[in-house]
Amino acid sequence: MTDVLLELKSVGATIAGTEILSDISVTVERGQSIGLVGETGSGKSMACRLMSGMIRHVGGSIIRGQIQFEGRDVTQLSEKGWRQLRGSRIGYIAQNSLSSLNPVMTVGSQLREAIHLQRDRALPWSDECQLLEMVEMAQPRSWQIRIRTTFWRHAPTCGHCARHRWAPDLLIADEPTTALDVTIQKEILDLLSRLTASSGMSLVLVSHDLSLVAEVCEHVNVLYAGTTVEFGSVGEVMGSPAHAYTAALLGAMPGSPPPVTGSPQFRERRLTLALGQSGVDLHRDVSLLSRCVASVCRS
Numbered sequence: 656m657t658d659v660l661l662e663l664k665s666v667g668a669t670i671a672g673t674e675i676l677s678d679i680s681v682t683v684e685r686g687q688s689i690g691l692v693g694e695t696g697s698g699k700s701m702a703c704r705l706m707s708g709m710i711r712h713v714g715g716s717i718i719r720g721q722i723q724f725e726g727r728d729v730t731q732l733s734e735k736g737w738r739q740l741r742g743s744r745i746g747y748i749a750q751n752s753l754s755s756l757n758p759v760m761t762v763g764s765q766l767r768e769a770i771h772l773q774r775d776r777a778l779p780w781s782d783e784c785q786l787l788e789m790v791e792m793a794q795p796r797s798w799q800i801r802i803r804t805t806f807w808r809h810a811p812t813c814g815h816c817a818r819h820r821w822a823p824d825l826l827i828a829d830e831p832t833t834a835l836d837v838t839i840q841k842e843i844l845d846l847l848s849r850l851t852a853s854s855g856m857s858l859v860l861v862s863h864d865l866s867l868v869a870e871v872c873e874h875v876n877v878l879y880a881g882t883t884v885e886f887g888s889v890g891e892v893m894g895s896p897a898h899a900y901t902a903a904l905l906g907a908m909p910g911s912p913p914p915v916t917g918s919p920q921f922r923e924r925r926l927t928l929a930l931g932q933s934g935v936d937l938h939r940d941v942s943l944l945s946r947c948v949a950s951v952c953r954s
Contacts, residue, residue, distance in 0.1 A: 708737030
């Protein structure tokens with residue numbers, strides 16, 4: 656069995672005839688933690704929708720490339736087929752977890768509905784409690800009674816909502832710590848790390864915070880204008896960025912000096928990626944040309 660769980664191969668997508676993703680390439684191995692970073696509008700959330708089969712939910716369609724899950728081509732998989740994967744095999748935490756819950760239904764009824772759709776049967780109370788314990792909800796048996804009866808969507812905090820996902824084979828977390836204070840943020844990230852280590856779950860973590868990605872993830876993909884412009888281990892990408900856009904992101908971090916883009920390591924990694932390990936022409940990326948601070952972009 657291959658170690659690759661999910662792979663996006665040069666995928667492009669449109670919404671209402673407008674191309675929003677041009678060349679997204681991501682490889683997620685079993686038990687691996689991958690970070691997706693990039694500025695707002697770079698395509699991170701749309702890439703998450705590709706991985707979870709939810710691009711159609713926003714009127715999108717795939718126009719090129721291939722998506723594989725466990726070696727199986729799921730690029731044109733039907734909605735029914737994706738539903739068999741989502742939840743049981745692929746978990747998805749949206750940017751605003753609170754908006755994922757229905758305000759006129761108790762949290763318990765929504766949890767039971769999601770479980771029933773995946774397993775065609777309801778879980779016993781003891782199993783529900785075990786799931787709550789898995790995501791480290793304090794006093795799970797007390798929570799179990801509350802969410803089954805009178806606990807409504809507006810009552811839990813965003814931190815609670817972010818915990819309401821189980822441990823599938825792949826968890827896609829689209830900025831799960833947005834709007835959380837630093838203590839709850841750390842709890843959520845520690846929880847994701849423990850679930851990954853204990854269950855062998857793969858993790859795709861989207862964030863604007865490069866330091867956060869460096870703390871949680873082993874590898875990182877940098878997105879710009881709907882394109883994967885750089886990928887590699889966290890140490891490689893953040894220590895010796897091959898693309899000027901990555902260097903600019905790192906240089907924008909408070910208190911961090913911009914990487915030296917003229918260093919031998921920079922040029923070596925640019926050459927490595929340009930020789931076929933990336934679909935991006937690093938020597939003349941026209942979409943970045945007007946913003947590039949490195950002279951090598953204009954050479």
